[in-house]
Amino acid sequence: MKINLPVLRQRPLVIPELKGSYPSYFVYGPIVFSEATTDLIALAQRNRETSAIVGMLTYIGSPLITRIGDKPTFPGERLVVVPCPFFPHRLSKGYGNPGWQVLQTVNHQPIKNLAHLVEVLRDLKDEFVTFEFNTRSSGEAIVFLGPKWSAPPKIS
Amino acid sequence: MVSATENILNDNGVRSQGSTDVMKIWTAKATDH
Numbered sequence: 001m002k003i004n005l006p007v008l009r010q011r012p013l014v015i016p017e018l019k020g021s022y023p024s025y026f027v028y029g030p031i032v033f034s035e036a037t038t039d040l041i042a043l044a045q046r047n048r049e050t051s052a053i054v055g056m057l058t059y060i061g062s063p064l065i066t067r068i069g070d071k072p073t074f075p076g077e078r079l080v081v082v083p084c085p086f087f088p089h090r091l092s093k094g095y096g097n098p099g100w101q102v103l104q105t106v107n108h109q110p111i112k113n114l115a116h117l118v119e120v121l122r123d124l125k126d127e128f129v130t131f132e133f134n135t136r137s138s139g140e141a142i143v144f145l146g147p148k149w150s151a152p153p154k155i156s
Numbered sequence: 157m158v159s160a161t162e163n164i165l166n167d168n169g170v171r172s173q174g175s176t177d178v179m180k181i182w183t184a185k186a187t188d189h
Contacts, residue, residue, distance in 0.1 A: 026174040026182070029161050087164045118174070118181045145157045 036079035061136030
């Protein structure tokens with residue numbers, strides 16, 4: 001008996017490997033967004049200083065840990081992550097370090113992947129943009145001005 | 157916010173606001189909902 005079946009050459013993953021390519025990224029104000037990859041998580045495990053990050057991610061129930069090896073639940077699903085601390089700027093004053101957190105919503109709209117985040121920000125007409133992250137504890141939302149708005153000038 | 161982002165990129169020596177793939181989306185015309 002001969003059967004012809006299409007086979008997958010690789011398992012689709014919500015946290016894929018970079019496979020030697022550069023990660024996509026987007027900067028909005030002082031915050032950087034990228035997509036979670038196994039390479040990024042491996043970076044945290046590489047040495048003693050950063051391995052504490054893995055413990056912290058486990059403690060907060062981060063999808064970076066809980067979804068390793070998962071298939072996407074819909075086509076194109078990826079985890080949008082903040083891969084580094086804020087750039088220094090007055091806009092980020094008062095906020096904790098969002099590094100290694102996974103973005104869940106923008107103005108209460110669930111985010112599917114980095115391209116979708118950029119689309120949502122691009123089309124946003126609201127005065128403020130609120131970033132909410134996926135943690136077991138409620139965590140901290142970050143609020144910035146919307147992309148089409150600018151801060152009032154400083155009065156000296 | 158656009159100018160704040162540009163200042164941050166300049167201050168930190170970052171050449172582009174995003175990778176090529178996402179900048180195509182960012183600079184595309186906004187969709188009407």
